[in-house]
Amino acid sequence: MTLALSPAARDALEDWLSAQKSLQGAAANTLTAYAADVRDFLVFLTFHQGGPQGLAPLTRISISEMRSWMAGLRAEDVGARSVARKLSAVKSFYRWLGEREGFEPTAVLSTRAPKFEKKLPRPLSVDAARNLIASVEAQSQTPWVAARDVAVVTLLYGCGLRISEALGLTPAHLPIGDVLRIIGKGNKERIVPVIGPARDAVEAYLRLCPFDLTQDAPVFRGVRGGPLNPRSMQQLMAGLRLQLGLPATATPHALRHSFATHLLAAGGDLRAIQELLGHASLSTTQAYTSVDSVHLMSAYNKAHPKAH
Known part of the structure; x- marks a missing residue:
């Protein structure tokens, strides 16, 4: 799946993960989940748009593409909680990319996560x-x-x-x-x-x-x-x-x-x-x-x- 990414997109992902580790102090397990979620999203864009994407197409992502991505996740029976987690990772990546490349990732950041019931922790007596x-x-x-x-x-x-x-x-x-x-x-x-x-x-x-x-x-x-x-x-x-x-x-x-x-x-x-x-x-x-x-x-x- 990684081969479907352009070198520019792959490098951007690695740079973002490095920033998450050094600046945000993200744990190893968190970074692994981030990498998988954002890589899957970038692969979706690659196939959705018909070929590996450089940085320029990534900056022009549309609301319809975000909807298609989330519809695809639902079609694969991905739970609402998991979709929300994936969207959170993608938003974090795009905030960073938008600051670095000088564009407003409005389509990504305005996408709403599906609602799900939060499971409250159950302490022991x-x-x-x-x-x-x-x-x-x-x-x-x-x-x-x-x-x-x-x-x-x-x-x-x-x-x-x-x-x-x-x-x-x-x-x-x-x-x-x-x-x-x-x-x-x-x-x-x-x-x-x-x-x-x-x-x-x-x-x-x-x-x-x-x-x-x-x-x-x-x-x-x-x-x-x-x-x-x-x-x-x-x-x-x-x-x-x-x-x-x-x-x-x-x-x-x-x-x-x-x-x-x-x-x-x-x-x-x-x-x-x-x-x-x-x-x-x-x-x-x-x-x-x-x-x-x-x-x-x-x-x-x-x-x-x-x-x-």
């Missing part, structure tokens, strides 16, 4: 979270692996870290103190308080870890000494779901949702939780929580500037 953490150690007969898994799960739930953030900790973060300095999405830095059980769990793992924790490797290791793969934690959670009768939504990321929800339910300030999670928007933090509407509105009234 407090009791389920406690039972899960208490059950982690028994999932491995290898003491250092068991200690590692307890440490990672406790960081996810106790500190609200993303799985990538927990597995990205390096010896530079050691010894774990009262706070962690985390570089999250978009290279945004935040300070996260570390609760005692999380600190103790990490220290227990460090005492048992059989590998040399040098400055250039992650703290959490796989059984062969390489970086711990997120897949290992997903498999751990899958086993715990079966053992404890938890729903399929009980994933490593659900522990981060649970962290936010339980803090808010205990009277935590919504804006403070927003800072702890590293969210740019308060509405994103609200989507992470699952509390009764009365409690939520009370928290909003206390946090929202218009309420004062």
Whole structure:
């Protein structure tokens, strides 16, 4: 499919991806998805217009071509959520291309994404979270692996870290103190308080870890000494779901949702939780929580500037 792109279009795509990585701090998985979505769109234009397109035809894209592209996706039974994601990537590419080439990509930017129902995260109950953490150690007969898994799960739930953030900790973060300095999405830095059980769990793992924790490797290791793969934690959670009768939504990321929800339910300030999670928007933090509407509105009234 890449052969259908003109050299100019292919170079523009690579330049945009480089900009996303260096300027926006996009993660590797995000860049892979961006590349696939925009490349597919450019290939569509190639076939739709009857041949490889240089940059000039790309700047003259029409509303009818955008409609044809989206109609084609629907004909292939691509879901509304996926179409919206693809359109978002294409819009981002065209914003960048428009600035670089000096044109207004109105046809692209004015295209509306299909509506879809956002799936709200489903955090664990407090009791389920406690039972899960208490059950982690028994999932491995290898003491250092068991200690590692307890440490990672406790960081996810106790500190609200993303799985990538927990597995990205390096010896530079050691010894774990009262706070962690985390570089999250978009290279945004935040300070996260570390609760005692999380600190103790990490220290227990460090005492048992059989590998040399040098400055250039992650703290959490796989059984062969390489970086711990997120897949290992997903498999751990899958086993715990079966053992404890938890729903399929009980994933490593659900522990981060649970962290936010339980803090808010205990009277935590919504804006403070927003800072702890590293969210740019308060509405994103609200989507992470699952509390009764009365409690939520009370928290909003206390946090929202218009309420004062």
